[in-house]
Amino acid sequence: MRTRPASAVAAISALALLIAACGSDDGESALEEATADNPIEITMYYPIAVGGPLQDVVDGLIDDFESENPEISVQAVYSGNYDETIVAVQTAVDGGDAPVTSVLLSSDMFQLIDDDMIVPFDDVVSTDEERAWLDSFYDAFMANSRDPEGRTWGIPFQRSTIVQYWNKDLFEEAGLDPDHAPQTWDEMIEIAEQVQAETDARWGVQMPSSGFPYWLFQAFTTQNDVEIVSADGTEVYLDQPQVIEALEFWLSLSQDHGVHPPGIVDWGTTPEDFLQEQVAMIWTTTGNLTNVRDNASFDFGVDMLPEGVRRGSPTGGGNFFLFADASEAEQIAAMRLIRFLTQPEQAAEWGIATGYVAPLPEAWETEAMQEYVADFPEAAVARDQLEYAVRELTTYARGQIYEIVTDALQGAIVGDTTAEEAMRHAQEQADNVLGPYQN
Secondary structure, eight states: OOOOOHHHHHHHHHHHHHHHHHHHHHHHHHHHHOOSSSOEEEEEEESSOSSSHHHHHHHHHHHHHHHHOTTEEEEEEEOOSHHHHHHHHHHHHHTTOOOSEEEEEGGGHHHHHHTTOEEOGGGTOOSHHHHHHHTOSOHHHHTTTBOTTOOBOOEEEEEEEEEEEEEHHHHHHTTSOTTOOOOBHHHHHHHHHHHHHHSSOSEEEEOOOSSSHHHHHHHHHHHTTOOOBOTTSSOBOOSSHHHHHHHHHHHHHHHTSOOSOSSOOOTTHHHHHHHTTSEEEEEEEGGGHHHHHHHOSSOEEEEOOOBSSSOOEEEEEEEEEEETTSOHHHHHHHHHHHHHHTSHHHHHHHHHHHOOBOSSGGGGGSHHHHHHHHHOGGGGHHHHGGGGEEOOOOOTTHHHHHHHHHHHHHHHHTTSSOHHHHHHHHHHHHHHHHGGGOO
8 A cells, every 4th residue: 555645646747747758759669660570569458258259359359450550469368357357467467477458447546556557548648639539538437537637547448337127028017118117216116016016026126236236336325416435536425324325225125115135136146137037127237238138038128227316327347557567669559459449430349249338429429339229229328327427436445445335235235234334334444444545
């Protein structure tokens, strides 16, 4: 853990900019001298398991990039889920074999900065066109891709919001309008109760509480019109009355209304429970959209999350980061790869293939994306929800904070503690962890 006064941070940033300005010619020269027979080699860690359709998509995009840029060779390392990937990256860094770039959770940003593992893209860009590229992404995704001083540390790519999926066939069987998703918390409970009473569905609604419970919880807090994290990642606000109320509402779905499974609900089985028609409505990432579309044996719908006091969802998903231990030529080469992958056509292709939100408006203006949305309007829901989105819980000491919040939420869910006790205890623990960063 490292903490520095603001003056030191400013001095380091100024020095980095000076070094980048003086050394940029060397990096560009190395790229100009590289050839297909002697390319600049870059390693990219990517958070998906080896094999399967997502790897095929990424491999195809990399092949396209290498065809256009034969002087750059990309080695993709498919490293499992996000948690497994950041462990693999940390191990590689500690072993002196850091990747040049990786997709990691956008919420890892402050921790990666604190560990001196990454550099801001501002230090690598050198042209007005490249600077314009940094400003081409949705503002909601940049909220946890830039620091409060405006430096860009992450480039949005595998990004998402939480959306609600519903089984239209079960709605119709229950005598409900199959084309109408619940728009409020109260309506969600009413619909869930009716579906359970009139169909064989075991549960009316389901939200996972393992894997990323803080993320689902942040949907409830956002809808209750309260922020739980500061913009600079040094404070969390877990014991506010609206936060406690949000957790109490989540608990009430099971404890008071009986429309939600009791106990801990697994992240990975939630979409499968939906596909097996065990549950009528689920909240999960838009990144599950392609999976549901390809495997549902019933008609389904996708909509923004229902509102409490307001609509809202945290953003989520992964950003590209550039690693400090890479050479300047490698960093420039990686930036060219990232620019290629986030060009409108490639970003549209990625979004269509996966269900993730193409991270810049221009991608949605491409012919391919417009045709896709015209045929499958559900694909635009997560993008439209960005209007109501907030930054994902992004802090220093991210792993410790997530463990604290997860333990508090799961303790309340299984009945070991009340919502108020859980959140107050979590706040005390988080204050102890984040105190050293509050200069």
